[in-house]
Amino acid sequence: MKKIIFSGLLLLILLAMLLSFSSCGEAKEKVVLNVYNWGEYISDGSEGSLDVNRAFEKYYLETYGVEMTVNYTTYASNEDLYAKLKSGATGYDIIIPSDYMIQRMIEDEDGNLLEELDFSNIPNYRYIAEHCKGLGYDPEEKYTVPYTYxxxxxxxxxxxxxxxxxxxxxxxxxxxxxxxxxxxxxxxxxxxxxxxxxxxxxxxxxxxxxxxxxxxxxxxxxxxxxxxxxxxxxxxxxxxxxxxxxxxxxxxxxxxxxxxxxxxxxxxxxxxxxxxIFVDAMCIPKGSSNKLAAERYINFMLSKEAAIANAEYIYYASPNSLVYEDADYQEYMGEEGMALLYPDDMDFALVYDTYAYENLDSKMLQEVxxxxxxxxxESSTLGSGVYIACGVLVVALIAFFIVSYVKKIRRRRYYW
Amino acid sequence: MKKRSLLGKAPAAPYLVWSVLFIIAPLLFVAYYAFTDKDGNFTTANFGSLATAEYAEIFLRSACFAFLATVICLVIAYPVAYYISKTQPRTQKILMVLVMLPMWMNFLIRTYSWMAILEDTGLLNTALSYIGLGPYHMINTSGAVILGMVYNFLPYMILPIYTSLSKLDPRLVEASADLGCNSARTLFHVILPLSRSGVISGITMVFVPSISTFYISQKLGGGKFDLIGDTIERQFQTAYNYNLGSAISFVLMILIILSMTVMNRFGEEEGGMVA
Structure with a gap:
């Protein structure tokens, strides 16, 4: 009886899977956008925050009449992201690397890894603070839109x-x-x-x-x-x-x-x-299958509601004037938070130009x-206890084998 | 006849394809990267750059850590496996599930939890402070790393030993008692030799993952002393130096193959004596 119930369940699961696959085929038009971002780097709906990706899907359906699915995955470091892109992983539509990595991607020895953006699809770019535009990694403002700094x-x-x-x-x-x-x-x-x-x-x-x-x-x-x-x-x-x-x-x-x-x-x-100072910026990597939708995504991320939700979730400074000039946002961050993230007494351009990381060429990277x-x-503070214990054990083992070998030979003599 | 043997081989085909795709091909890739430079020209410079005192120390250190972890695992696992194999069949099942239980959780999570347990302000020290002991400094020491290895790989030692012990014919033990052996002699001359195959596969299954592990040493050792796995991981993840990483992997593989050959040689010889 148990077996029958079990196999019945299995069948049901299989059927459900089949059904869900077939329902995919029925929708008339469907776009998938692959977003690849740092971990914990977007407002995701937890603790009552806005789920920005779902909001974008809804916005996309309402505005363009096309069903949109945002496929969101995360990486742990710029170097991970670079290794992934270089190893031939394609199909990402949005990535958010840091400044020096963007420079490395643009100057890559195998050719530019980034697509030029069409800023006519990103009208919200006008809200980006002037001091965050045209920085060293993208001086002509062709490839990137700042996300946080x-x-x-x-x-x-x-x-x-x-x-x-x-x-x-x-x-x-x-x-x-x-x-x-x-x-x-x-x-x-x-x-x-x-x-x-x-x-x-x-x-x-x-x-x-x-x-x-x-x-x-x-x-x-x-x-x-x-x-x-x-x-x-x-x-x-x-x-x-x-x-x-x-x-x-x-x-x-x-x-x-x-x-x-x-x-x-x-x-x-x-x-x-x-x-x-670092700036993380949104880019579209070469091989994106839907550049237009990706640019719309970037534009959406700069819209007031999404940008504030992200800034309040991530706690990093936002380059978006819709955010840092917003009274509710300022209240949310508190005085200490605002002073820390947007220090008045700092000359952003000067500090950025003097101290921000720039890309090192591949030879320098190798050296570093x-x-x-x-x-x-470098041999560190590690105690020598491990080596001593190992040495003692090895000696004991060798002694054991020698003794048992000698015994074996003796026994043979005795029996034969 | 020929047809039948072909048919008989057919079920093995998926595994054959699998192993070619995911075992043989990656090995060839490792060999290719190890012997080429960034531009794909043949070179042995990758191995040359490994011939430094620092890398020698990393290899030695990894081998020592893995060796100690294996020995500790063996010492703990053998009595446990023996005890389990002597219990009622029903109890055996329950105990085996208990041995496997930690493996149901992700390896990374288990190791991360040990960090919270061993820290100076961690669970263990907090608990000890209630009874007026400590604090003891445990995290970021070589002991913590070995503990992590033993904890994570212990089931791989218990399982094969248990299997070989439970197959052991109890009449042989009785015979040895009838012939006048005391229990110590029975253990060393009958039970231990007959479970040698389990011990050897247990040692293999603990030593190999221990010597190549990378996560445990980073989390429990504080990233202050590298094991060979950490060095390899860094070449692929951050340094983006596939060639050096492959060369280290290549050397490690050869070391493992060598030590396994030696192990198996022991197994055969002594096994022959028993038979």
Whole structure:
């Protein structure tokens, strides 16, 4: 009896699958848009927020009479995205890489990976703040529409760190906080912390300067608790670590869970901001099967409701004037949030031009990766206990085999 | 006759296609990338760049970690498997399910949870502090990494040993007792040799994933000391250096094949003695 019920169920499932497939074929027109974005980087309907992708599907059907499905997937880093595109994955219609990666995609050795945008389909581009337009990665404003921007700062736990230590990059290299410091687990950002502190241009091609930064990171290694990316959330919120450099927007969401956390943008001796600004921008990669729909998607993302929903969800600064000039949005972010994300006393263009990452050519990238490799494989604070235990065991094993072999031979002599 | 044998081979065809597509072809790709540079020219420079003290240390370290994890797994798994095989058939089923239970959860989630358990402010230290102990520093140590390996791969050791022990004829044990062996001698001269095949496949199934693992060392070791799997992963994920990554994989494969050959040699020899 059980078997009959079971097979009946299986049949039902099969039937249901068949039906759902056939119903796909019935719709007269249907467009699929493949959006590839960072994780946690869009308002997705959780906690009562607006589900931007579903809203776009609805908007598309109402405006153009075409059924739209947004197929949304995520990646963890710019490098992942690049590796995916280069490995021949096609069919993505929208990607949102960071500035230096956009530059790398445009200048790619196998030809430009990005499509030129038709801005007549993106009228909302006019709302983008002037200072976010025509930046180094896309000076002619041909390929990109800024999505968010932000700055790297230092987060620290006020119960574990002295206030007076917290104003410069030195904090990440301070011996006092040995074992409580988190460092980025990606080469560019980790080297960035050392280079900003040493006053080195992060885009330099001078290897002696890169080596100086490596030296600093090697010295820092014994102080570092762990090299992490997303784990920073748990470790900082839980009080496991005291200090880490991370993005301002992420600090705001961490501070909600741990009120002891504080944040500052590192400054130099003149009190000027010395830190990385990044811009993440929407692009259409070559091989997009529906460029028009993709441009409409970009335009939709700049519309007021969607842009505010995203900005409130992500907590990063928005380049969209419809967002940052909106009173409700300002109230939602609070005074501290607004001051952090849109600092008045910062000259955006100056900081961006001086400190933002630019693409390194493939030879330089190789060199930097080699240095990072050196840091990561450098024999660290790891105790020798593992090797000793291993050695003892190996010796014991060998002794055991020799003894049993000798015994075996003796026994043979005895029996024969 | 010929027709029949062809027909007999037909069911194997899907697997043959599968293994050519997903095992042989990727291996060839690895070999190709390992012996070429970025422009596809033949080179052995990838292997040359591996001949440094740092990489040697990573290989040695990975081997040591995997070896220790395997030994610990064996020491824990053998008594457990023996105990399970001695219980009632019904209990055996339940206990086997319990052994497999952790594997129903994703490997990444299990490892991530260990991070929360072992941290200085984590579950274990919090619990210990209630009874006035600690805090003990456990996370980001080599011990934590080995713990992660043992925890994750233990079922792979228990299962084959259990299988070989449950097939063991109890009359042989009785015979050995009748012939005057005490229980220790029975264990070392009858039970252990007869379960050798299970032990050897258990060792293989723990050692190979341990030596090539990458996630455990990153999460439980704090990314401060690399194992070979981390280095390979980085070449493909972030450094975008398929050639070096393939070369490391290639060396690792050869190391694994070598150690497996040695293992199997032991198995055959000693097995022959028992038979």
């Amino acid at each position: 932000g700055m790297v700062g230092v987060i620290y736990n006020s119960t574990m760190v002295d206030e007076e230590d917290a104003s410069t990059w030195e904090l990440l290299f301070n011996e006092k906080y040995k074992g409580q410091i988190l460092q980025f687990n990606n080469s560019r950002d980790a080297f960035g912390t050392a280079m900003y502190m040493l006053g080195i241009d992060v885009n330099t091609t001078d290897m002696t300067k890169w080596n100086a930064a490596l030296q600093k990171l090697v010295e820092q290694k014994p102080l570092v608790q762990s090299y992490v990316m997303d784990e920073i959330y748990n470790k900082m919120e839980g009080g496991e670590a005291a200090i880490s450099a991370y993005y301002a927007g992420d600090y705001l969401s961490m501070a909600e869970n741990n009120p002891d956390l504080r944040f500052f943008y590192p400054v130099n001796e003149n009190g000027e901001y010395v830190t990385n 990766n080699n240095l990072w490799e050196k840091l990561k494989v």
